[in-house]
Amino acid sequence: MPLTETGYTALRVTRTGAVATVTLDNPPVNTIDKALVTDLIQVVRSAKDDHELRVLVVESANPEFFSAHADLTWMFEPEELVALADDEGDPNLNPLQQLHERFRALPQITIAKLRGRLRAGGAELAMAADMRFAARGETWLAQPETRMGIFPGGGGTQYLTRLVGRARALEVVLGAELFDTDLAERYGWINRAVAPDALDTFVDALARRIGALPTGVAEAAKQAIDAAEASGPVPDLTEEAQAHAKVYPAPRPVVDRMARAVEAGAQTRDGELALEELLDGLDK
Template sequence: MYDYKALQVTVADGVAQVTIDHPPVNLLDTTLIGDLGHFIGTVRDDSSVRVIVFQSANPDFFLAHVDFEFMEHPERFAALAGLVPGDGTLNPMQSLHLALRSLPQLTIAKLRGRLRGGGNEFAMATDLRFAAAGQTWLSQVESRIGIIPGGGGTQLLPRLTGRARALEVILTGDLYDARTAELYGWINRAVPPEELDATVDAVARTIAARRPEQITAAKQAVDGALLPDDLAAALGREGAALAAVYPAPEEIVAKVARAVQAGAQSPDGELDLENAIARA
């Protein structure tokens, strides 16, 4: 077994339970991205797994966001390419999410807590998303730090919500509750918190009972209907657009550094990240 530092992985009855456990806020840093990259890169060939459920050990944070350190050190972000599947034509987060989206298995995000930026992009790259109502909040926070989503957000979000709502989410950088996300089509369902585990378990077990060939074929057929444009090519266009705003200007980098120094990546700061950034 691979020695994961930030994941707990168990497999039973065709379902892999992947618990993200990277205190204090499940920050998408080198450690967590490396673990996710290894898991996604190897599970593709695991015939014992038909469904994968991603969940968090931290009820306050599913995945916080990509480490703000990469704003100040873009070379460290580029170095992540060696930790994720891909041929290097996309940026590391795009490669990670494309690999996740391309898995032959059915993937489910079981959402509690906050997921912003790259954390939300990761969830959108899964096949199904279920959230605890009143306990889950989602956003693409990048506009608040002077850039745009660059890990697939500009391509995945409009496919779920439509153009107008995607632009609203991306350019406001606001935090959305699970009920609104359900209304927007961002997630499959917002369910009462006490029902979330049972709901996801029932869906996972039902789908895990299908033949692997059925799952793969269904994903390919649906993607063919909904994605007339190749996702890899679309991600390439997103990368080109991101290059116009990242690396960010020095004043934006300094603002983000002040926010981090003020606790933006601590549990308390992450609970109110939007205002933490605004105050920086």
């Protein structure tokens, strides 16, 4: 069944010829929760076998947040995350890994068009795309999970290391700081930072150019470039899943700490605009 423009609750799909745009629209901060995961699974399932679709662009309806992060309530109720397991996904991976891997492995070229903040699961979703372009000065990325008492477990350690290298991945994960577009571009976390008023035009032109290529060219090029990485495009998500199981479901002190974070405003607009400071303030 081809990718359609209807039937979603937390995102919108628009399509022009061979190019489709997925707009995340899950107020207030585009949290990756049950509704958004369910919609994204539907998108990747439909796109996989849509032979007329060549490019998939993912963007946000909210200029302040591409996607804040995964739903923090999953810290308190991990069984709700487990219930989102994809019966067509790799059973060795957790549900977010399954989603991101299915997105990464799509035959189409995938482009993340970034504005606002993207942290944790939001950053992992963007990293699963083939390319990332961000509004200069209006986009910030972070993997703040260690501030929460865990570490990136939705593919983040694997995708990030491939993009920025081991030393910088350790810096991003363990430092858990918010990166602006200049630093993210220099590290290779994003392809490039584009002037905010030029971002839409730039991405649209690139998507249309790829979409107009002869049938099979982009897919074959993607396959060949993936093969150029000596150990494959993603070395070991199973290892990440096994390691993440050591810290999630989280022990009671971490769960209690995150409950205080939610009470202090995490997962609200104001709290998410300064999430790192909010998390640090829990220890004072």
